[in-house]
Amino acid sequence: MMQPEKGHSGKSLKQRLVLKSSLVKETLSEFLGTFIMIVLGCGSIAQATLSRGTFGGILTINVGFAMAVVMAIYVTGGVSGGHINPAVSLAMCLFGRMKWFKLPFYVGAQFLGAFAGAAAVFGIYYDGFMSFAGGKLLIEGENATAHIFATYPAPYLSLPNAFADQVVSTMFLLMVVFAIFDSRNMGVPKGLEPIVIGLLIIAISSSLGLNCGCAMNPARDLSPRLFTALAGWGFEVFTTGNNFWWIPIVGPLVGAVLGGLIYVLVIEIHHPDGELNFETEQSDGMPGKYELSVIM
Amino acid sequence: MMQPEKGHSGKSLKQRLVLKSSLVKETLSEFLGTFIMIVLGCGSIAQATLSRGTFGGILTINVGFAMAVVMAIYVTGGVSGGHINPAVSLAMCLFGRMKWFKLPFYVGAQFLGAFAGAAAVFGIYYDGFMSFAGGKLLIEGENATAHIFATYPAPYLSLPNAFADQVVSTMFLLMVVFAIFDSRNMGVPKGLEPIVIGLLIIAISSSLGLNCGCAMNPARDLSPRLFTALAGWGFEVFTTGNNFWWIPIVGPLVGAVLGGLIYVLVIEIHHPDGELNFETEQSDGMPGKYELSVIM
Amino acid sequence: MMQPEKGHSGKSLKQRLVLKSSLVKETLSEFLGTFIMIVLGCGSIAQATLSRGTFGGILTINVGFAMAVVMAIYVTGGVSGGHINPAVSLAMCLFGRMKWFKLPFYVGAQFLGAFAGAAAVFGIYYDGFMSFAGGKLLIEGENATAHIFATYPAPYLSLPNAFADQVVSTMFLLMVVFAIFDSRNMGVPKGLEPIVIGLLIIAISSSLGLNCGCAMNPARDLSPRLFTALAGWGFEVFTTGNNFWWIPIVGPLVGAVLGGLIYVLVIEIHHPDGELNFETEQSDGMPGKYELSVIM
């Protein structure tokens, strides 16, 4: 029941705003999704840290970050698949679920979105940061706030163990994500995949989060770390923990590939009516709505 | 299998009670929904506060308030869309999802429902309030109970930061709510939208709740504040925190508009089969059942 | 693919065991459902109490009891509607959703099931009870264990406030339960109603649980109280708290009727295609599977 005038002016407005290229659209979507994840996710850590535990703790962080991912996927899943994670995008390309030429656009948007998200957390809690440790932005000690943005290793952790941790946790993430979107397996009802992914993240961060905070996502970790380096914490955020910073970048990339591989080899290719899911995207360049909606 | 007599008498009873006007029906529904949200939501804060943390805390409050919203939507969503929030109703009108002439009725019902809800919480916990601080109704200090009803800023918070906080948190709320009801995106299964909205509120209150309690709703905040002013806490509930009271009213209205705008511009108008969703309601004056069920 | 022999013997076994009367079937179902609710529900309180908080607390109790109700409904909902609560059964009769002659059978089964459940909790944790307070079974003090089974009022609570509490909380319970099963409202997807009821119970016990433990169910409270009287706690379980014991019996009955009434008057009868839902059950005596599945 559109009124002609309104409809007309709306249409012409739309004509000027609508993006013709689906790649631009998807890039924008990944930017927004990663932004949402970081604001609500790192925001949960900020709330627990800045309140010294009175308004949050391990539970609100685990649930808050997981639900941040859920909401990011609901906002972006139908457009770009809601990867919001370079390791996921890499695995999607490798297993034929996304065209390779899109990878740099997706990954770039994810890094930019995470950086913007970190800046937003800093802005929303600016007064809190300024009053927390007399305005000092610290990386270590009981007044540390750098871990609100990026992950840091536990004191006991060696680099090899840290690397194994990031490989294994991301491996589990992708293995189950592949199962969630495999319609020939149990079959999560359409539109509920984000919820199950949220529960998966709760499971992983409850069990594999102690060593080094369970980043499992290069963009989620590197961009906020870079932000803290620039915003006043200093470039020690990169050298701390025996130059730990590269572990949550390389580890997840390796783990994502391994996780996808294990799922495909142990489960997917053996489905009775199984075709090896190595076909590329639909020829129109649009990802199949749910097949591609693999996430974080 | 109605028995004739019973059916007959039932029908005539019905004829006398049934509301002809859908606007009256919707107004009543919004009143009831906001009432439910405040009783179960502010009730969660009352339980945690009056028990001094032994029967509740940040987790029961976050989950309790979120589930209060969920239940309010289940009771009212099919009739009035379950807005239970003037900021949501404003955004619905602005983006063509509700007719403007309904707005004052919706908003009035929401403010009245929230006032009634605050009174009910006071009544149910009357003995508790009377024994908590020797019967004194305090706004500040460790025996304060005013924050059971309305939100107050953290000690470190400046007014500009507070305003930004309410704008940004409500922006996230509406952005994701628009996604939840966008059937061309991921698509939450029909009838489960309230649950996802509940999880969204858990995410936001876990991450953006520290500054000033994450009201995101003018009715949820102003009406209970007015109730406390009248019920014995005194009109300092308005002046406390540098006259903070208007922030959770104006901030959410601005944030809701921004959140809707961002979602429409970044995601909705680019859908391949996208029509700009600016059409008005169905001509019969009844909102489309699920399209309008945008909430809190 | 039944093998003839096996099938034959199975069939004759079945013929001997299958209940012809649907009333007997439903009575048995309500017994089992209430039993499950009490074992898993009161078991949650037992775990938190007997471990002095190290293996449980307000959160495991609220979630544990709610999920106990969920599971009881999944086991019995398709057979008897999963009322597991005399107040619910009364409301069902009053609003024409169950035939009156069934009420005493349902209620009797619920009281017996709750008694058996209390005995089972005592049995499973027998060694725990014997070691907890030197084997003493106490009603008050820090070594009290009677509240594992029945509810007791907070020290500050007067009888009129207690009665109002039970009326109001059960009113909210029934109001939302009626909404959950009203297919002309938001519409919970079939088979997920028990989950939403579980979330409702979490909401209510987070917000209205402080005064007197939110029993909302005569069978859940009276039968375990009677069990403790007989098992060694003594008949002071009835006199404690100014003879509080009758409050969680009468209050819920009144509240359930009020809650159903409010939902019907404010929401249900105004549905555009609304028929007043006062028709009786299907003539074959079998309840409509989902219409009757109203619970706790």
Add this chain to the structure above:
Amino acid sequence: MMQPEKGHSGKSLKQRLVLKSSLVKETLSEFLGTFIMIVLGCGSIAQATLSRGTFGGILTINVGFAMAVVMAIYVTGGVSGGHINPAVSLAMCLFGRMKWFKLPFYVGAQFLGAFAGAAAVFGIYYDGFMSFAGGKLLIEGENATAHIFATYPAPYLSLPNAFADQVVSTMFLLMVVFAIFDSRNMGVPKGLEPIVIGLLIIAISSSLGLNCGCAMNPARDLSPRLFTALAGWGFEVFTTGNNFWWIPIVGPLVGAVLGGLIYVLVIEIHHPDGELNFETEQSDGMPGKYELSVIM
């Protein structure tokens, strides 16, 4: 839109990798599922223990283990039914839902998967174990870590009470699992059964977990216990607690049978269109996708 070359090479790769025998496939699936459950489940206990409660506690353990089971079922449910528990597999055979000749393969895979999972937890947290108690691997005391892997009885618990505990808790597990997959009862929507099973495990571990940790699964308990015996904790893991080790093996087997029996006798056989569900699997040897998806 497969590209001929790629498709061809993919197909031949597939031909070499695809398992012809569905039994091998199912065995592999049970191995992977039990592995996932132990890594994420026992990992949750490791995180809480090794952080001395700062990064976990009863809630993250209960939720983490339950979600570990959920994820294991999503990965394996469509292939092998996601039993990941010898007690479940036994009940499935006994009630005609699985062919007996498969039982040793399922059970063997479950024990091996649980052993591998325990080794993986030890590996991922190797640095943590080495720094926790000066590198000592202890079974008792405040520095004990053996309970990360296997369950141990509470100090007050006698062997008969322990046995009853494992029988009863597994009885409840199977009773509700049978209900969850009984499409003639309430009917959990397809693809959401794992979530409801997860909530069931949260309910049981909140209420019946205090006595001896609620193993309910011979593979989940024995294999990790054996791993600890070999990895440095010593064979006292078997003798501790009055030779408790056999209780979580025999108890669950008895309880699973009882639970299935109660559900069938009290609920299932009385369904109006009820056929006693004692028929064997489909003649092609493939389990019906959802009928068999009974779990943990």
